[in-house]
Amino acid sequence: MTDTTERPPESARLLRIHEAALDVGLTPRSVRYYEEVGLLKPAARSEGDYRLYDETDLERLRFIKGLRDDAGFSLAEIAQLLEDEAARERGHAAFHATTDPDERRRILCERLASFDGQIETLKRKIGRLQTMVDETEARRARTVARIAELGAGETC
Amino acid sequence: MTDTTERPPESARLLRIHEAALDVGLTPRSVRYYEEVGLLKPAARSEGDYRLYDETDLERLRFIKGLRDDAGFSLAEIAQLLEDEAARERGHAAFHATTDPDERRRILCERLASFDGQIETLKRKIGRLQTMVDETEARRARTVARIAELGAGETC
DNA sequence: CGCAACCTTGCCGCACACGTGAGAGTTGAG
DNA sequence: CTCAACTCTCACGTGTGCGGCAAGGTTGCG
Numbered sequence: 359m360t361d362t363t364e365r366p367p368e369s370a371r372l373l374r375i376h377e378a379a380l381d382v383g384l385t386p387r388s389v390r391y392y393e394e395v396g397l398l399k400p401a402a403r404s405e406g407d408y409r410l411y412d413e414t415d416l417e418r419l420r421f422i423k424g425l426r427d428d429a430g431f432s433l434a435e436i437a438q439l440l441e442d443e444a445a446r447e448r449g450h451a452a453f454h455a456t457t458d459p460d461e462r463r464r465i466l467c468e469r470l471a472s473f474d475g476q477i478e479t480l481k482r483k484i485g486r487l488q489t490m491v492d493e494t495e496a497r498r499a500r501t502v503a504r505i506a507e508l509g510a511g512e513t514c
Numbered sequence: 515m516t517d518t519t520e521r522p523p524e525s526a527r528l529l530r531i532h533e534a535a536l537d538v539g540l541t542p543r544s545v546r547y548y549e550e551v552g553l554l555k556p557a558a559r560s561e562g563d564y565r566l567y568d569e570t571d572l573e574r575l576r577f578i579k580g581l582r583d584d585a586g587f588s589l590a591e592i593a594q595l596l597e598d599e600a601a602r603e604r605g606h607a608a609f610h611a612t613t614d615p616d617e618r619r620r621i622l623c624e625r626l627a628s629f630d631g632q633i634e635t636l637k638r639k640i641g642r643l644q645t646m647v648d649e650t651e652a653r654r655a656r657t658v659a660r661i662a663e664l665g666a667g668e669t670c
Numbered sequence: 671c672g673c674a675a676c677c678t679t680g681c682c683g684c685a686c687a688c689g690t691g692a693g694a695g696t697t698g699a700g
Numbered sequence: 701c702t703c704a705a706c707t708c709t710c711a712c713g714t715g716t717g718c719g720g721c722a723a724g725g726t727t728g729c730g
Binding site: 424425428429430431459462463466467469470473474476477480481482483484486487488490491494495497498501502504505508509514 | 581585586587618626629630640642644654657658661665
């Protein structure tokens with residue numbers, strides 16, 4: 359406000375697709391594809407129709423990449439999670455649009471069910487992975503015991 | 515050797531592909547595909563070249579299905595895990611082929627490193643999923659609090 | 671031995687998740 | 701204003717993970 363050097367007001371730092379993709383570790387093609395299948399829309403477009411991404415978009419992209427890489431979710435599953443999220447935000451709006459306590463309670467209860475469903479989905483995956491970890495650790499422990507039986511020697 | 519009635523000696527209960535697939539919840543096509551990409555080979559073939567699967571094969575198939583469905587691993591990643599397992603079994607053989615304690619120790623240490631790598635891979639996935647669960651549960655808790663603020667009413 | 675039900679290999683097709691140009695337009699530094 | 705670098709929208713190509721069909725062979729009950 360006090361200087362004339364055009365300083366983007368922090369909230370308006372927009373990146374073009376290449377920079378945005380680099381930032382989150384994806385390719386421009388993937389980012390466009392995610393838009394194609396409805397996972398996100400750039401915050402804005404330039405005069406010449408270039409896609410422009412803000413920090414919110416980047417977080418969304420990181421979210422998508424995390425689910426894809428780390429959890430092995432398909433884009434369809436990710437779309438479902440994002441859809442649930444959107445539904446909750448619509449619920450948020452509906453919540454503020456009414457003052458009826460019963461209605462408000464109903465909205466919050468829906469939101470609760472949505473969270474619960476998501477948590478259960480994630481926990482099932484964790485449970486399966488944990489079982490595998492447990493089995494592997496048990497076998498690792500047996501190997502450690504056998505090394506100990508071999509007697510001294512600190513090579514590992 | 516002592517009787518002429520061909521009685522499968524318990525260890526030789528072999529299933530054809532359709533039964534095997536049904537048993538583990540896959541399709542015959544998938545099972546053949548897994549063989550095509552080197553994930554398993556049937557324990558035997560019949561006179562007419564029918565694939566015959568034993569209990570070990572079934573467990574391997576269940577292992578593959580679990581990783582595919584629950585953990586979202588690609589067949590290539592599963593192949594890697596199975597490859598590591600095979601390496602450990604080769605180590606097992608090598609272990610019994612020698613009596614040199616140093617050699618034996620080296621073999622066991624390799625096995626240990628293999629287990630550790632696998633455990634780390636799995637735990638990274640779990641960590642990511644757990645982070646998501648934590649975030650979702652925190653938001654769920656805020657929703658619960660807001661419902662409580664709305665006062666009485668046990669509808670959910 | 672006949673015959674239905676199952677199996678074989680081979681091959682084409684499909685959905686997903688992008689990669690890779692082609693051809694045209696945009697941006698911004700010099 | 702020029703020009704390299706970037707971006708746009710089609711549009712076709714690619715690898716994965718199977719589905720499905722064809723043409724023929726195998727099994728095993730009756």
